[in-house]
Amino acid sequence: MTFTRTLLLTDISPPVAAADAAACSSPLAREAIGSLHAETLARSLKALADPARLRIISIVAAHADQEACVCDLTGQLTLSQPTISHHLKVLVEAGFLARAKRGTWSYYSLVPGSIDSVAGVLAAV
């Protein structure tokens, strides 16, 4: 890329596309997301893209105080305790849940806005 002036969209006359674009290509209305942005969003979506983890989030969100202990989860999910613990870790590391240990019990709460944020970013892709 050695051009001193960036090729603008308005520079493209209908029949001719951008320099390195193929003949079949149509004009762009805006920029696509960058690869870095794509990787960040993909990481968040990967953390959510599991039935057990979605149910965990939903169970936590369904509680009046937006908080659930692990026993709430082991009771409703037909998964072993270590597996549930693993999913919780994934969700905490992805920034969707926060852990608070009180006595013997661990309580998990939703990080406010974290889900909505991902949903918003996704809708803007």
Place this chain on the structure above:
Amino acid sequence: MTFTRTLLLTDISPPVAAADAAACSSPLAREAIGSLHAETLARSLKALADPARLRIISIVAAHADQEACVCDLTGQLTLSQPTISHHLKVLVEAGFLARAKRGTWSYYSLVPGSIDSVAGVLAAV
């Protein structure tokens, strides 16, 4: 589920939780999502949870006519043509893209509302 009358939230007095709930549990404000719903949403999210596929969707959406040919993608993604073709297939099967073959070229377009729909469902989990 053989109860004739559903247990209402207002039936639960503060100190006592639902029948099979543990001592650490707090009351629910609403129902959590069902496992079927969770699996459906997870399938959609899995299709989106990949950097290459997010970029593909973004590139398609960035086009003025919401349509891109494969050559647009091979030019921008540093992935082999078979790999891109694979990702396109995943996105079509998940219902996010539609394929239209015209002549030698295949054009992929966004299925209107499909992304917003997932974003909306996700935000409601």
Place this chain on the structure above:
DNA sequence: ACAATATATCGACCAATGTCAATCTAAGGA
């Protein structure tokens, strides 16, 4: 018909992921 091009499919490979049994850690109660 033939050659060239665009895209899809196949087969194989390696990395990442979900799951569980076994074990470890920490907090409470007797």
Place this chain on the structure above:
DNA sequence: TCCTTAGATTGACATTGGTCGATATATTGT
């Protein structure tokens, strides 16, 4: 102090998933 219980960690395993090279299919141009 010891036992019990809640939860996290570890290690192993099977499955899924992303990638590419090779090949197949289909369409256009000569």
